[in-house]
Amino acid sequence: MAFSTVAYTGLAGLALYVVSHWWNNRIPRGLKRPPGPPGRLLIGNLLDLPKSKEWVTFDRWAKEYGDLCYLNMPGASILFVNSHELAKELFDKRGNIYSNRYQSTVLNDLIKLDWSMILTQYGERWRRTRTYFHQFFNQTVIENYYDIQIKYTKMLLKRLHQSPEDYRTHVRYIFGASILEVSYGIQPMSETDPFIVLSDTTIQRATEAGIPGTYLLGEQVIEMLNKPVEVAKNNMRNGDARPSVVSGLIETFENDSNRPDDYEDFIKHVPGVAYITAVDTSAGVLLHFFHMMLLHPEVQKQAQEELDEVVGPGALPSFKDLGKLKYIKAIFQELLRYNAVVPIAVPHVLNVNDVVNGYFIPKGTIVFGNSWTLLRSKSFYGLDADKFNPARFLDERTPYPDFAFGYGRRACPGKHFSENSILIAIANVLHLFHILPFEGENEPELPAEDHFDSGTILSPDATKTLGELDH
Ligand code: HEM
Numbered sequence: 404m405a406f407s408t409v410a411y412t413g414l415a416g417l418a419l420y421v422v423s424h425w426w427n428n429r430i431p432r433g434l435k436r437p438p439g440p441p442g443r444l445l446i447g448n449l450l451d452l453p454k455s456k457e458w459v460t461f462d463r464w465a466k467e468y469g470d471l472c473y474l475n476m477p478g479a480s481i482l483f484v485n486s487h488e489l490a491k492e493l494f495d496k497r498g499n500i501y502s503n504r505y506q507s508t509v510l511n512d513l514i515k516l517d518w519s520m521i522l523t524q525y526g527e528r529w530r531r532t533r534t535y536f537h538q539f540f541n542q543t544v545i546e547n548y549y550d551i552q553i554k555y556t557k558m559l560l561k562r563l564h565q566s567p568e569d570y571r572t573h574v575r576y577i578f579g580a581s582i583l584e585v586s587y588g589i590q591p592m593s594e595t596d597p598f599i600v601l602s603d604t605t606i607q608r609a610t611e612a613g614i615p616g617t618y619l620l621g622e623q624v625i626e627m628l629n630k631p632v633e634v635a636k637n638n639m640r641n642g643d644a645r646p647s648v649v650s651g652l653i654e655t656f657e658n659d660s661n662r663p664d665d666y667e668d669f670i671k672h673v674p675g676v677a678y679i680t681a682v683d684t685s686a687g688v689l690l691h692f693f694h695m696m697l698l699h700p701e702v703q704k705q706a707q708e709e710l711d712e713v714v715g716p717g718a719l720p721s722f723k724d725l726g727k728l729k730y731i732k733a734i735f736q737e738l739l740r741y742n743a744v745v746p747i748a749v750p751h752v753l754n755v756n757d758v759v760n761g762y763f764i765p766k767g768t769i770v771f772g773n774s775w776t777l778l779r780s781k782s783f784y785g786l787d788a789d790k791f792n793p794a795r796f797l798d799e800r801t802p803y804p805d806f807a808f809g810y811g812r813r814a815c816p817g818k819h820f821s822e823n824s825i826l827i828a829i830a831n832v833l834h835l836f837h838i839l840p841f842e843g844e845n846e847p848e849l850p851a852e853d854h855f856d857s858g859t860i861l862s863p864d865a866t867k868t869l870g871e872l873d874h
Pocket residue numbers: 520521522533536540676677678680681682684685688744745748749750751806807808809810811812813814815816817818820821822
């Protein structure tokens with residue numbers, strides 16, 4: 404093909420694209436765009452998007468522009484939802500049009516994550532995957548995982564005792580191992596287990612999307628999806644399988660005369676998405692916990708007094724105790740709120756043109772629930788919302804920090820499972836250890852946003868030494 408043909412095709416494509424974007428974005432008479440930073444000619448707000456600590460800029464825009472903030476750029480319009488009321492109105496009440504996902508060629512085609520429910524378009528396939536997922540992670544059945552969660556919590560305690568300086572590795576290991584056992588019945592005995600390594604490296608590299616070698620990563624993702632299922636099926640054939648999501652799904656389909664033709668896909672995709680979503684998020688919260696206990700010894704002391712009273716010496720906190728451990732629960736909720744590990748959530752996409760409070764929002768707009776800002780709202784959490792203060796949740800009128808788990812129909816379906824894993828870990832760690840600075844280190848006194856790395860999932864900055872555990 405001659406160069407000129409390529410050039411003509413490219414130019415024609417570009418012209419078509421600009422016209423269609425302009426067409427989709429033109430504002431109907433009587434309506435206006437939501438406010439937002441002024442754009443530049445042709446490129447709109449393209450240069451305004453922050454490259455790091457995105458939530459800080461998004462929070463500043465929320466303060467400057469109010470409940471809705473809008474960016475327009477070639478190929479995309481972005482809406483930030485900055486008020487609790489509008490988040491409920493759009494994501495819950497208008498959930499049928501605000502629940503799609505942005506289709507990223509890099510993530511879908513190159514990295515081969517198109518199967519994963521978190522990226523799937525809102526529609527039949529997503530609905531079916533979510534229904535099967537719910538079968539194994541709904542509020543009633545998660546009690547079945549108590550034993551696994553206790554087992555890995557005990558492993559955490561043992562490892563923290565042996566090498567407190569490696570607490571980051573221990574935390575990732577226990578969440579990785581427990582989701583592998585729940586999903587596939589596999590029991591990884593250490594952080595060097597091939598399945599732990601495979602998931603860790605895959606997830607880490609997927610978050611660095613766009614780097615050279617992404618094709619290779621695609622193969623790695625497929626391996627991560629297939630390999631543990633093969634092991635689970637083999638164990639079932641040999642009669643030594645533990646109950647798991649895989650074995651449960653196989654049973655469901657065996658007993659279903661109307662099972663779908665593509666049922667084998669769900670046997671891979673349902674545990675697969677649990678495996679890629681559970682670890683970074685849960686580990687992020689627990690790592691923040693260690694950090695916040697260092698910064699707030701008074702909180703640690705109050706929690707330990709509660710544990711002494713409810714659990715007492717010589718025993719470890721159990722799931723039965725959790726109902727009475729009000730302050731431990733309050734710490735957990737404050738971690739979700741103040742240390743939001745997914746601070747800008749996962750954006751939704753609007754399916755059709757919409758009008759909100761007289762503002763025109765075009766079809767295809769990428770819509771962010773601005774979780775960081777919403778979770779620090781002074782009208783919902785009090786004038787000290789910028790401070791870490793678990794006691795606010797002892798007042799039952801304080802709203803649960805649900806936005807930490809996202810919005811509407813796409814809100815996190817692993818919420819109840821992760822609550823249990825993290826709560827039981829927090830209670831046990833605080834019952835056995837004092838979390839102290841490493842010898843020779845002062846307690847870190849850092850401004851709030853410096854506690855975090857940049858990225859979609861936040862965990863405290865790895866370069867700062869955080870603490871020693873004193874038995
Ligand atoms: C504290 C821990 C966790 C936090 C803070 C968290 C947060 C989130 C957030 C913000 C979203 C995006 C929701 C949206 O689009 O509006 C999400 C989605 C999701 N999470 Fe979690 N998550 C956590 C743990 C887990 C666990 C343990 C699992 C699995 C067992 C899980 C499975 C999922 C799945 C499958 C989705 C995709 C839902 C969809 O697109 O329909 N999450 N999570």
